[in-house]
Amino acid sequence: MSRIAVxxxxxxxxxxxxxxGPTPEGVRLAEPFGRDALRTVLEDFAxxxxxxxxxxxxxxxxxxxxxxxxxxFGEDLPLLAVLPSGKTNVLAIDLGTQRDWRLEEAxxxxxxxxxxxxxxxxxRISWVDGHRPCLQGFxxxxxxxVKATNLSQKVHKVGFFHNLAVGVTIATATFGALFGGARDxxxxxxxxxxxxxxxxxxxxxxxxxVATALKRLPFGLKxxxxxxxxxxxxxxxAPPRKLLKALPLVLSGRAEPKxxxxxxxxxxxxxxxxxxxxxxxxxxxxxxGGELVIALGPALRFLVG
Numbered sequence: 384m385s386r387i388a389v390x391x392x393x394x395x396x397x398x399x400x401x402x403x404g405p406t407p408e409g410v411r412l413a414e415p416f417g418r419d420a421l422r423t424v425l426e427d428f429a430x431x432x433x434x435x436x437x438x439x440x441x442x443x444x445x446x447x448x449x450x451x452x453x454x455x456f457g458e459d460l461p462l463l464a465v466l467p468s469g470k471t472n473v474l475a476i477d478l479g480t481q482r483d484w485r486l487e488e489a490x491x492x493x494x495x496x497x498x499x500x501x502x503x504x505x506x507r508i509s510w511v512d513g514h515r516p517c518l519q520g521f522x523x524x525x526x527x528x529v530k531a532t533n534l535s536q537k538v539h540k541v542g543f544f545h546n547l548a549v550g551v552t553i554a555t556a557t558f559g560a561l562f563g564g565a566r567d568x569x570x571x572x573x574x575x576x577x578x579x580x581x582x583x584x585x586x587x588x589x590x591x592x593v594a595t596a597l598k599r600l601p602f603g604l605k606x607x608x609x610x611x612x613x614x615x616x617x618x619x620x621a622p623p624r625k626l627l628k629a630l631p632l633v634l635s636g637r638a639e640p641k642x643x644x645x646x647x648x649x650x651x652x653x654x655x656x657x658x659x660x661x662x663x664x665x666x667x668x669x670x671x672g673g674e675l676v677i678a679l680g681p682a683l684r685f686l687v688g
Contacts, residue, residue, distance in 0.1 A: 387436075388436055391412060395440040395444060397467065413428075425455035428456075429456045438465050445465055503685060504680055506679065522595050528592075529664050579616075591623075617633070654678045
């Protein structure tokens with residue numbers, strides 16, 4: 384692989400506390416600020432041709448890069464590598480990337496006769512009215528997940544990162560949902576009408592909608608059931624019922640028929656329609672809602688150590 388480039392976020396948590404060393408000769412480095420600058424850099428890389436694109440940042444940096452790949456590289460996508468330099472690094476956890484994997488290790492892995500490669504299709508989030516470009520990422524949420532994301536920003540400010548940050552956020556959100564009343568901010572629903580593969584689902588409000596294309600989550604959590612390929616979704620009624628009883632069953636991935644009657648539904652649709660205009664979170668950042676379509680994008684190839 385002779386044509387290699389790095390997109391780096393110098394403000395990511397890992398790069399701030401452990402600044403990278405010099406970039407090896409022959410490797411192009413870009414540190415764009417903002418979506419427009421990132422798009423210009425990717426267009427330049429695509430014009431010159433690229434074998435390997437290394438993304439040095441957190442989940443948000445990965446989301447921003449892969450969201451622009453269809454608009455810059457088209458179908459001729461380079462091999463990707465992710466250096467887990469963010470606060471949570473959910474994609475890196477799923478890929479099995481070591482937390483301290485740096486550029487030198489990634490380049491050594493690329494030089495192997497048969498480099499290890501894993502394929503992952505991202506979620507593709509599109510606005511039906513087309514008023515903004517689609518986004519691509521790996522972990523989507525509405526309702527309680529948006530509230531938990533806003534909380535996680537505070538968790539990071541007091542020094543919790545990686546799996547510990549995920550654990551503290553889940554624990555705090557769970558405590559609020561368990562002991563708040565029906566109108567408590569952690570238990571109330573958000574407007575959300577769902578369709579799965581064109582079929583309308585009952586209910587106009589949800590406590591949480593969570594979707595992913597990943598197979599492995601932090602702490603071995605399995606809210607979608609046993610690890611498997613494809614688009615997976617968890618749909619929870621508002622307010623959540625019997626949460627203290629249901630939560631261990633949901634997070635452990637156990638296939639319990641009674642979860643359905645309690646308002647916790649796991650599904651594997653090919654396409655999800657979501658209306659209601661509630662904000663959503665994608666890979667750690669909150670975006671404005673609207674009438675959305677959620678499906679899988681073309682699979683991306685990731686170099687792993």
